[in-house]
Amino acid sequence: MDKAVRVTLAGQGWAFDAQAPATVLQSAERAGVRLPSSCRNGTCRTCICLSTSGTVRYLIEWPGLSADEKREGYILPCVAIAETDLLIAVPAASRFA
Numbered sequence: 001m002d003k004a005v006r007v008t009l010a011g012q013g014w015a016f017d018a019q020a021p022a023t024v025l026q027s028a029e030r031a032g033v034r035l036p037s038s039c040r041n042g043t044c045r046t047c048i049c050l051s052t053s054g055t056v057r058y059l060i061e062w063p064g065l066s067a068d069e070k071r072e073g074y075i076l077p078c079v080a081i082a083e084t085d086l087l088i089a090v091p092a093a094s095r096f097a
């Protein structure tokens, strides 16, 4: 089993653990953090966000990201599994009440 890693939201300073096979999106929700999402299968890009540190792998072969976006650090949390600690920027994140 993969070890848990820490995902930190750069703007809010909130952090949560993520552990495969949970995606970054699922891990956030389990920790009470709501990230924007819609399709949850890597196609609609509602969840796209910038990760300025760390690496992810994907559940699907062709997540809806261009090569340029990947190079710039954009990820799709709904299909991304954190492989290392991540720092992500999601200005629209909120906490479950």
Ligand code: FES
Residues within 6 Å of the ligand: 036, 037, 038, 039, 040, 041, 042, 043, 044, 045, 046, 047, 048, 064, 076, 077, 078, 079
């Ligand atoms: S929620 Fe649609 S691509 Fe992530």
